[in-house]
Amino acid sequence: MSERKITAPANNPESEPFYKAAEEGKFLIRRCTACKKAHWYPRAVCPFCFGETAWEEASGKGVIYSYSPMRRAGYTLAYVTLAEGPTMMTNIVDTDPDSLSIGQAVKLKFVPTDGGPPVPCFTAA
Amino acid sequence: MSINGKAYIAGAYEHPTRKAPDKSVAQLHAECAVGALADAGLRKDDVDGYFCAGDAPGMGPLSMVDYMNLRVKHVDSTDIGGSSYIMAVGHAAEAIAAGKCSVALITLSGRPRSEGVQTGTAARPGNPQIADSPWESHFAPVTTNVYGMVAKRHMHQFGTTSEQLAWIKVAASHHAQWNEHAMLRNVVTVQEVLDSPMVSDPLHRLDCCIISDGGGALVVVKPEIARQLKRPLVKIMGAAEAPKGQMGGDVDLSYCGAAWSGPAAFAEAGVKPADMKYASIYDSFTITVLMQLEDLGFCAKGEGGRFVMDGNLISGVGKLPFNTDGGGLCNNHPANRGGITKVIEAVRQLRGEAHPKVQVPNCDLAVATGIGGLLGSRHGAATVVLGRE
Numbered sequence: 103m104s105e106r107k108i109t110a111p112a113n114n115p116e117s118e119p120f121y122k123a124a125e126e127g128k129f130l131i132r133r134c135t136a137c138k139k140a141h142w143y144p145r146a147v148c149p150f151c152f153g154e155t156a157w158e159e160a161s162g163k164g165v166i167y168s169y170s171p172m173r174r175a176g177y178t179l180a181y182v183t184l185a186e187g188p189t190m191m192t193n194i195v196d197t198d199p200d201s202l203s204i205g206q207a208v209k210l211k212f213v214p215t216d217g218g219p220p221v222p223c224f225t226a227a
Numbered sequence: 228m229s230i231n232g233k234a235y236i237a238g239a240y241e242h243p244t245r246k247a248p249d250k251s252v253a254q255l256h257a258e259c260a261v262g263a264l265a266d267a268g269l270r271k272d273d274v275d276g277y278f279c280a281g282d283a284p285g286m287g288p289l290s291m292v293d294y295m296n297l298r299v300k301h302v303d304s305t306d307i308g309g310s311s312y313i314m315a316v317g318h319a320a321e322a323i324a325a326g327k328c329s330v331a332l333i334t335l336s337g338r339p340r341s342e343g344v345q346t347g348t349a350a351r352p353g354n355p356q357i358a359d360s361p362w363e364s365h366f367a368p369v370t371t372n373v374y375g376m377v378a379k380r381h382m383h384q385f386g387t388t389s390e391q392l393a394w395i396k397v398a399a400s401h402h403a404q405w406n407e408h409a410m411l412r413n414v415v416t417v418q419e420v421l422d423s424p425m426v427s428d429p430l431h432r433l434d435c436c437i438i439s440d441g442g443g444a445l446v447v448v449k450p451e452i453a454r455q456l457k458r459p460l461v462k463i464m465g466a467a468e469a470p471k472g473q474m475g476g477d478v479d480l481s482y483c484g485a486a487w488s489g490p491a492a493f494a495e496a497g498v499k500p501a502d503m504k505y506a507s508i509y510d511s512f513t514i515t516v517l518m519q520l521e522d523l524g525f526c527a528k529g530e531g532g533r534f535v536m537d538g539n540l541i542s543g544v545g546k547l548p549f550n551t552d553g554g555g556l557c558n559n560h561p562a563n564r565g566g567i568t569k570v571i572e573a574v575r576q577l578r579g580e581a582h583p584k585v586q587v588p589n590c591d592l593a594v595a596t597g598i599g600g601l602l603g604s605r606h607g608a609a610t611v612v613l614g615r616e
């Protein structure tokens with residue numbers, strides 16, 4: 103199947119540092135300075151304790167939590183659970199959807215977008 | 228304060244259209260209002276509370292109250308997607324119990340079929356001020372693949388099969404054959420569901436609800452008014468709603484918000500799932516029904532697949548008759564929002580006014596439950612327990 107062209111991400115003041123880092127190949131997540139827990143999607147206020155949060159670079163390693171290939175549209179939506187803990191929505195790319203399984207190890211791959219910064223997708227590890 | 232017994236559903240009306248290129252959305256709302264008030268035996272000027280949600284054009288209640296020229300003292304347009312109108316029944320009962328209004332009108336309408344909306348598969352454009360959009364919109368989460376991920380996970384975690392999900396569509400189609408207004412009246416088999424094109428793995432086309440124009444309306448009244456009317460008494464016994472999202476990244480697709488709204492509604496009503504003679508369960512997809520059956524407590528978590536097999540949801544055949552109008556899977560899904568038709572068919576069952584081929588004998592307790600929004604990312608569950616007096 104031919105893969106879908108990914109649109110540029112919408113961007114706001116909370117997400118801009120993430121995409122700036124993405125352009126340098128760095129994958130950031132946000133962690134709470136109070137309860138120490140990492141979360142997704144990144145936000146300024148901790149979704150667990152309302153504490154303050156800070157950026158950190160993540161490993162880019164994860165496992166597939168669930169996925170759903172749309173073969174005719176040419177892409178696979180997925181949730182990937184990061185090694186750091188949180189589960190994020192993403193696309194699985196460069197991988198035959200028939201070969202995927204829940205629990206499978208995957209690794210980060212930044213994919214270029216149509217006129218915007220790259221976005222964090224995943225591919226078979 | 229409980230709402231149990233504080234309000235009654237006196238009027239219910241489902242618009243017969245399934246394709247309305249010649250009508251406006253506001254017009255459909257008003258036609259549904261006319262129908263529900265006539266069903267109740269009430270007049271326009273009796274209405275003193277109005278409830279709508281995101282499908283109402285313009286500025287919700289302001290636009291619609293003006294269009295219908297209502298004089299109301301209580302309005303509510305809380306939107307939790309397609310389950311909003313199940314929640315609105317509870318909110319109307321709360322407003323009536325608090326003395327804020329006496330005759331509450333709830334309307335829904337829309338024309339996604341005439342407008343050619345690719346409801347299930349069209350990607351939504353990114354919007355930087357919607358909190359999740361900078362992180363998700365470019366991955367093209369559409370309706371079918373977000374629900375598909377829930378089904379995939381359920382299969383992985385509990386061994387649920389596509390055949391089991393297909394039984395839900397089969398049951399709905401058995402009911403739809405008797406509904407002259409239903410969009411799909413053909414009885415289908417498990418095999419036909421499995422043979423239909425894969426839309427978003429593991430969901431086939433026949434695992435998905437239809438896209439229809441139309442609408443519906445409900446009239447909720449205080450007990451003193453209900454007793455003066457000539458309609459059977461349908462009492463609101465319990466209601467609850469529950470939004471559920473990704474929980475900061477602790478994503479858990481094994482249960483939905485009905486695990487919170489269901490027990491709360493049953494507790495308020497003082498009844499158990501096993502007491503229900505009939506269940507209206509929002510069927511945007513087959514998996515939506517399975518999740519709610521488990522989370523409402525009709526079976527244990529993970530047992531939904533076995534529960535729905537062999538016609539267990541077919542009226543006159545199985546233990547739990549569901550969606551006897553044919554549901555969103557076969558009958559009607561007006562405005563891409565199936566909440567109001569769930570309540571309407573529950574009211575028909577409790578009044579003994581369902582089609583004779585699907586009417587549940589002595590139906591005195593029923594539940595209507597729904598999931599609005601996207602089951603696998605951010606959704607709103609709403610549950611209402613109803614009883615015939």
Ligand SMILES: [Zn+2]
Nearest residue numbers: 134137148151
């Ligand atoms: Zn925290």
